[in-house]
Amino acid sequence: MQRIFHTPEGVRDIYNGECSQKRKVQEKIHRVFHQYGYEDIETPTFEYFEVFSREVGTIPSKELYKFFDREGNTLVLRPDFTPSVSRACATYFSPDKEPVSLCYTGNTFINNTSYRGHLKETTQMGVERIGDESADADAELLAMTVECLLAAGLTEFQVSVGQVDYFKSLLKEAELGPEAEERLRVLISQKNSFGVEEFVEEQKLKDSMQKAFTEIPQMFGSEEVLKKARSLTNNACALEAVSRLEEIYEIMKNYGYEKYISFDFGMLSKYQYYTGIIFQAYTYGTGEPMIKGGRYNGLMKHFGKPAASIGFAIEVDNLLLALSSQKLLSEKEEKPEVIEYEPQDRAQAIKEAQKLRAEGKCVALRLKKEAR
Template identity: 45%
Template sequence: MSKVLLHTPDGVRDIYGEECSDKIIIAEKIHSKMKSFGYHDIDTPTFEYFDVFAEEINNNDAKELYKFFDKEGNTLVLRPDFTPSIARCASKVLLENGTPVRVCYEGKTFLNTSNLQGKLKENYNIGVELMNDDSVMADAEMIALLVTCLKSAGLSDFQISVGDAGFYKGLCIEAGIDRETEEAIREQITSKNYFAAESLMNERNIDSKYIDQILKVSEFIGSDDALEKAENIANNEMSLNAVQRLKKLYKVLTSYGVQKYISFDLSVLSKFNYYTGVIFSAYTYGAPDAIAKGGRYDNLLGKYGKEAPAIGFVIILDDLISACKRQGIEFEHEASAISVTYNENNFDDALKKATDLRQQGKNVCLLHE
């Protein structure tokens, strides 16, 4: 038999048995927490027009999209991210009366990453979006909900790094850095490659004063004391407003009682261009990268026709479950099916017994003797 018929392509895998049922159980637990905060379900298409995502990613990342064409010659892509799809949908049908809109979703995303990165190309995501609310309270609700969701999966040892995209963008605007250069610098900072970021800025003849300021984002990490240090170098309104908003955010998160899970890191950025304010990532032992990411994107919905502030997060469920297992966290497994045997003479009785048990919520398998 052909190898192609027996094996999956690189970056995807089969999931079955207990692993598959565990994934469904964890997703249901997280989903119930999202619903408890008043979020409603939404389901958007697996593929979209390329233009839905084109402006929000740089040229290098655009190469990682799975692209194909419809019969009319339009370029389509498998979704690499849910947020632009939901923003498109919400702009069309959900934002008419100006009241806050809360939606939750789950499904797969697709990125044709390099095999050398060791990442899956198909990931199961579950997340939320809160639109029509630009308040610090909305920022805090999002982070507090993320804490609640991660704890519901059994995780207890994790940290959420919180920054603000406005702090970095303010520094770049003050330095007169163009968008292309800003994206290139951000890509290096996101990868924690500050040497490459410094070299790039030197190549583009950026004033050394601003180079030092931008590289200092890597130093503003830790408790709320880090915000005081960041505030001392913020010489522009955008960066200063970002720090002051983070201070207010910390007070609200303290009211939620989740402050022990929070650390500030003003180098937390994203390769996606749409983030405008608070941005955060969740980390835990046993996961090489963030198991959840989120942030504020106040300018994205307007690109689809309806201006509205918004914030959201996504949990990469595969990575969350993998980290939990590496930490030895025990899952609540699905109950084993009860076996009811039958032969030609007693099939009716066996079927009645199986039916009664199923009506009681039991899983029942009929087996021939």
């Protein structure tokens, strides 16, 4: 049997300076979580399949790593922390009585073969605010997003904010079938204005609906976009969604972080559990978002304790890629002080090393090569 020394496709080893840099960035982000009063939680690496089933609204079943336990139950490696944390919250907390603020760090696993070169195991850090439906909670998580990126060392980035309820309200008014809805969702997500225009004409929607859907892919930018969104519809639910964004933006001004916020009504997540605002953070040097988040007011009901919730996940690997490309990672590797000793000097060497370590220094003891 041939011995294998390399990793499978989609996973990799992280070592030397890169591993050290990753730990330092994680520590800085973790400090922000705690400063906002979020408490740590660890959930299992694998869960019952039902936690990530189609009804929950997470990724497609074919992209899950599935296996069986001895009793024949289907288990999956977690592809996403939000359902896991929601399940744990429903088990151990009472978000109906008091909002629950939790934070986590760990790896996720997605068996996606359609993206060659993309990692199948990635590190995520994130927070979940469960039992709070206020615009203040939305703004707090946007503020945390900004502070996490600043703490990591980034200076130039943008947090793009969308509103799922705006699109869903228009869909309900249009009365499209499931297949048509999904096709329209894909076209808008791709910002394919011509495709959207052609599609809505085929559906023979009224002129005002056609105009609204055609405009959505190009509705991104500053707060002026909110006025544009208002002008396109009289749908009460859609207008309420715009009002929510306006309120959140005003709260962000209190934090002083409004300059980092932009709006994108064409942002539509593949996760179906999102219900209100969704957001993604981008910077130079990586085409993928560093942070993804949003409101998921319907998810907790799947675990027996309905509660309005919002959260975000930091893709740590994407963040490190951005920091590296912008040369914002420290090139200095803190090497330990090395004390070499002969066997007869062992006691003295150990005593010296212990003294230096007590002072907070890093010390490596090494028996001299010729004495090994």
